[in-house]
Amino acid sequence: MIYKFLFLISIILNLFLVFLLNKKKIKEFLNRSKIEEIEVAKIHSSFELRNVSSNLRSPKEDSIIRSFSISPDNNIVGMTSDYEAWIISTLSKVSKNIFEFGTCSGKTTYLMALNSSENSKITTITLNPNEINNIKKFDKDNESSYRNIKNESIYDKFLFSGTPEEKKIKVIFINSLDFNNTEFKEKMDFIFIDGGHTYSVVKNDSEKSFEMLKSNGIILWHDYVPGKRSSSDVVKYINSILDKKKIYKIKNTSLCLYKNY
Ligand SMILES: C[S@@+](CC[C@H](N)C(=O)[O-])C[C@H]1O[C@@H](n2cnc3c(N)ncnc32)[C@H](O)[C@@H]1O
Numbered sequence: 001m002i003y004k005f006l007f008l009i010s011i012i013l014n015l016f017l018v019f020l021l022n023k024k025k026i027k028e029f030l031n032r033s034k035i036e037e038i039e040v041a042k043i044h045s046s047f048e049l050r051n052v053s054s055n056l057r058s059p060k061e062d063s064i065i066r067s068f069s070i071s072p073d074n075n076i077v078g079m080t081s082d083y084e085a086w087i088i089s090t091l092s093k094v095s096k097n098i099f100e101f102g103t104c105s106g107k108t109t110y111l112m113a114l115n116s117s118e119n120s121k122i123t124t125i126t127l128n129p130n131e132i133n134n135i136k137k138f139d140k141d142n143e144s145s146y147r148n149i150k151n152e153s154i155y156d157k158f159l160f161s162g163t164p165e166e167k168k169i170k171v172i173f174i175n176s177l178d179f180n181n182t183e184f185k186e187k188m189d190f191i192f193i194d195g196g197h198t199y200s201v202v203k204n205d206s207e208k209s210f211e212m213l214k215s216n217g218i219i220l221w222h223d224y225v226p227g228k229r230s231s232s233d234v235v236k237y238i239n240s241i242l243d244k245k246k247i248y249k250i251k252n253t254s255l256c257l258y259k260n261y
Helices: 002-021 023-030 082-093 107-115 129-134 143-152 164-168 199-212 229-241
Strands: 036-038 049-053 056-059 097-101 121-126 169-173 188-193 213-221 247-250 256-259
Touching: 002 023, 082 107, 082 188, 082 213, 097 107, 097 199, 107 121, 107 164, 107 169, 107 188, 143 229, 164 169, 188 199, 199 213, 199 229
Parallel strands: 036 247, 097 121, 097 188, 121 169, 188 213
Antiparallel strands: 049 056, 213 256, 247 256
């Protein structure tokens, strides 16, 4: 009897150990979604590569960008990866009217301004650091995404402040839930959704973006990471509209894409 009991305990312990060792993979499996992945070269011709030799392909002039790096020592919160930043910069080169939900340090805004044409306009909205205590948490909102909104709403000057590119940029300090998008409807070539990551805010920003997009315009969402707690509302919202809108996840990124064909 005692052997049977010990055998059972050892099976349970082993299962627990397997769970601990594969926690990340198990979480990813449970949170997998039916979203289709797309190669970056398929989203715009600018990303296509040219053959240099039989084993080497190089970016075309269309995707050579102006960029910069921020050292981790600078402790800037809420940033995109270099690869994601390159995708945003390249799309900015072919976009005249650009809109961004979520300015934060202004890293992505600055990249958009550095890479878009001289007559481009970039509008970016962000929360006023003095008003973050008025931000409401709604029932469906994930607690950790709600906390992040406060941690990321700390800037009132930006990486582009005082640069020549600043003239292309209009910063609006407003809660996107109160933002009236009437004057922007069907005007935008490129929209980047990287504001609050709570369900209520992602839903609001996405619905407003669909109305603001021009024909052939592109929306990108940041932070589609199944299994990551602070991204769970982004994943939940995007998954909930996949049957109505053709949205792709861009391979090797946390970016999702919608194109208004
Ligand atoms: C992840 S950061 C943006 C990072 C930035 N796009 C970058 O990559 O450099 C999130 C930003 O969204 C803003 N934000 C969060 N909730 C918002 C809301 N309800 N309305 C407007 N802005 C919001 C925050 O103030 C913060 O500036």
